[in-house]
Amino acid sequence: MPQKKSTTVKIAPKKVKTEKIKIEPLKLQPPRGMKDILPVDQPFWEQVRRVSERLARDYGYLRMDTPLVEYANLFTRSIGESTDIVEKEMYTFTTRGGDKVALRPELTAGNCRSYIQNGMQVMAKPVKIFSTGPVYRYDRPQAGRYREHHQVNFDAFGEQDPILDAQMIQVASRLIQALGIKSIQLQVNSIGCPVCRKSYKELLVSYLESKKTKLCQDCKRRIVTNPLRVLDCKEDKCFQVSASSPQSVDHLCDECRLHFKTLLEYLDELDLLYVINPRLVRGLDYYTKTVFEIWSGSEEGRKLSLGGGGRYDNLIKQMGGEDTPAIGFAIGVERIIEEMRRVQAKPYKPPKPKVFLAQLGNLAKKKSLKMFSELEKNGILVAESFGRGSLKSQLKVANRLGVEITLILGQKETLDGTVIVKNMVTGAQETINAEKLVELIKKKLKSDTVVVYHNN
């Protein structure tokens, strides 16, 4: 749409003064990094919705929706004060009432809050929660990265057995593969519990300090702020350093090591191919033990993370709930859809009307409105173009829609209580009693369906 030039309008003077008010032209675009999900995009979105809802149901997850807005400290405390997400990417603002709130940057924090608040620990464990919706990060947009994006999220509370980790990873990869993305790479790692991570961190820091001169500027800073992040720096020289750095999996405490080992055994049992990636850290502070990501397996082009997650055994307690182990993961819907398009995965195909209702003349026009609803009530999907007058133009539309049958209701038919039923393939038509219409159409569509089936 063309943008209107800004106009200067003179407001009629109430007093003596004439005021010129500059009217801001409407910016006919969404804010930066946000976009519309248009009707043409919906088949892909619908496919994601259907597949994820079905998987959620099959694996025993219950849907939960929490607000888009939460108190800001819910996120700062759970995700971590010094993470990038909280530090520079959160949409934080103060309400008129003076509350500091934020647009959710992810779904888990809100789910945990709700779990505790609603006493969901009394439910049979594990409590499995499925949620989906938009999340917000004030980041610089790029393809596959938006300020508003959508996640499909699975969380399970109250089970510490690594079998749940394995099943969660299975759900994640099933979800992505069920959407038609066959080539994926599963990356797993264990970052241990607070106890073993602390000693590992110290070990890592002292190693990095010794190699400090060989690191990039950013990583020198990271040694202090977030040493684990040095491990996934893409700078070549940092890569060299981290290649021979101590790895978290080698410094796990007994419990964490056993947990990880058992998880891998389960994954083998599930025939899930995985890569142990010692560099896999994640951007949120709450993770413990198992972390994983699913990457698009495309050879060429960048490997984009389609989704990821991990265990967060201490979060619920830290937020003030009962000590409850938990694990979860999220996929980024926009990225998944981008990948679906790239590999030409099939979107959802909505049912198309096989019947078109055409009308001619004022009397028929009035009648047709009711006839349409009669058909609809009987489960017959009908298309129409009531606004068009000529039969020719209506048939044109019918043809373009690819319907099998067109019903023609004109002046004469209306008076006779009949309707013309036209076969759009053969062109043959017959005039039938309007009262038998529904029954006849049902019959015709049924037999046509059989024909179509044989043709395929």
Added chain:
RNA sequence: GCGGUCAUCGUCUAUCGGUAAGACAUCGGUUUGUGGUACCGAGAAGCUGGGUUCAACUCCCAGUGACCGCCCCA
């Protein structure tokens, strides 16, 4: 937050310092109440704000947005 590329009908793509062209799509028509093709016609654009110039869509500056790299992440 830093660096780079780009911006013309709904979409794709031309052109030009002097009235912006085409294709696809949309809508209408080609005599009566019947579709396709073909043909004819219509509507539809210079992102915004400044500057240079007799004249700017074109040159310059700023803003905005998209894209790419970094940071980070889904």
